[in-house]
Amino acid sequence: MKVAQLSTRFPPGPGGVERHVEEVARRLGARGRTVEVFTSDLYREFPMERLPPSVPREERTAYGAVHRLPVWSMPGELHYPFFRGLGPALARARPEIVHAHTFGTNQTAVARRHRERTGTPFVITAHFHPIWSIEGGWLRHRVRGFYDRRLAAPVLASAARVIVQTHEEERLLRSLGFPLPPLEIVPPGYAPLPAPPEGPVFRDRFRVPGPYVLFVGRLASNKGLVELVAAFAELAREDPTAHLVLVGADGGQGANVAARVRGFGLSDRVHLTGFVGDPALLAAAYREATVTVLPSEYEAFGLVLLESLAQGTPVIASRVGGIPEFVEDGVDGLLVPPKDVPALAAALRRLWADPALARRLAHHGRTATVPRYTWDRVVDRLEAIYREVLGG
Secondary structure (H helix, E strand, O other), X not given: OEEEEEOOOOOOOOOHHHHHHHHHHHHHHHOOXXXXXXXXXXXXXXXXXXXXXXXXXXXXXXXXXXXXXXXXXXXXXXXXXXXXXXXXXXXXXXXXXXXXXXXXXXXXXXXXXXHHHHOOOEEEEOOOOOHHHOOOOHXXXXXXXXXXXXXXXXXXXXXXXXXXXXXXXXXXXXXXXXXXXXXXXXXXXXXXXXXXXXXXXXXXXXXXXOOEEEEEOOEOOXXXXXXXXXXXXXXXXXXXXXXXXXXXXXXXXXXXXXXXXXXXXXXXXXXXXXXXXXXXXXXXXXXXXXXXXXXXXOOOOOHHHHHHHHOOOOXXXXXXXXXXHOOOXXXXXXXXXXXXXXXXXXXXXXXXXXXXXXHHHHHHHHHHHHHXXXXXXXXXXXXXXXXXXXXX
């Protein structure tokens, strides 16, 4: 079976969808499938930054190939990456099935046109975010609303399957009000990070002198970072040893977060490390933290919570998106309403003051929750879907 995976970005570009596509491609290849990944030459989108020349635009891999195609986009809030040459590249590759990732992107429309021209079926993993949760202001939201009302229906209707990660994502997609093809719920997997080195290697590397609250993810507008800084300020007033560490590439909010930190007088207590590309060092960041927090306004799933629990560190997260479908409040972690600074601050103080509760939550998450989410299970489901689409 030859599979084409289509994604706006791909590692070394950071992000959850990017890792998702890479894990699927690697595991399909390990099962003898040929996989060609078609992606862009972008490292990040907000602001738009291209990969350095050292990253090959055509790369042979153990599973097939990665094609990093050039893209162009309108500026500012009209940003929408258009691939150059994706249709002809798919025609040359001649896959048996096309798997496009992310609702509302150019590659899903190209997958539809490729089906119309060649008869090659395609499936879409939506990675769906509602309008109010996406980055940008009113203009970007209006453009996305136009897409949802006028353009999304025929693209999705042409897909052989639509794949979502949670029941909540299915509900949101169905709320658009147009007919959908057969829909499958396939939760993502968790790829274990390598064992971290012994000792406080992360704290030493980034000079964090005391216990810390950890955030891992892009510094983006939907991540609730302004609220996190405000909630941490309350904890910091009570415990002068507490620190906050933000791990992740700047997704457009780095300057706003830094300004907020200065406004609270916390410049020596908040540490912005940037993207941490060393998996063992990232594992150490989780292991050495007192608690990991994901205060997003919306998350399709939230894999960083599994990464934290796997290292034995408890989690606090917003009760949004797919998070409540695998983090049970008071069992695996603590859940709070999004954008609720007092609730988030109270949850931080609660775990900070009750190490026994923190250990209990982390233990249950590590032993009962994390093992349910493996990439092999994901690929089992995907292969079954591909076979069904291709007629057995």
